[in-house]
Amino acid sequence: MRILLIEDDPSVAAGVVDALETPSTTVQHARDATTGLAAAASFAPDLVLLDLGLPDRDGLEVCRELRGRGATPIIVLSARGEEADRVIALELGADDYLTKPFGMRELQARIRALLRRTTASPGATEGVRAVGPLEIDPRARRVTLAGEELHFTPTEFDLLLYLADDAGAVLRRPDILRDVWKTEWYGASKTLDAHVAAIRRKLGDPDWIRSVRGVGFRLDAPR
DSSP states (O other): OEEEEEOSOHHHHHHHHHHHOBTTBEEEEESSHHHHHHHHHHHOOSEEEEESBOSSSBHHHHHHHHHHHOOOOEEEEESOOOHHHHHHHHHTTOSEEEESSOOHHHHHHHHHHHHHHHTOOGGGGOSOEEETTEEEETTTTEEEETTEEEOOOHHHHHHHHHHHTTTTSOEEHHHHHHHHSOOOOGGGHHHHHHHHHHHHHHHTOGGGEEEETTTEEEEOOOO
């Protein structure tokens, strides 16, 4: 596995490289946005760890550009702990957001959970889901709405597919977090809200995903 770390703090970078690099995992470190974007093209990483406070460019812009290039999973590592920063990063295409300071065991767990979602066997989820004019093809990881293809991040796609598997039913927040994020860590609830908001925006109508206060979410075609 190849991991690209874009981080300007040498002490943080050293700790991450030391924790993640193994005989089967290579970590390439870039100290700024320019070097990181170049490495993303040449190194072809399986995962990007992205700091937001880079010296030459805002990390949110880098996140947007990386997502525009493809579906490589992105985990943001940032000292910015405000909810607004988390929501913006997720809406721009990040798959997860970890606030500094963080423990290396938590980072490793987040990486494992994200890679489990993005490398799941297609045979377990084969069969196109249709919800009104919305069609979701798990094997091709392709979404179309009224014949027009829409583009989602890996986590957005997994969440949309999960909701479509029981369209019309209200799915509980803890169940969504457990089954989509593969975690019992309920602090990811704000992450869930941000991904729902991003999916609604891409579908063009917030009524595609209804919130049920105190329970969870329901996917259904708008009336």
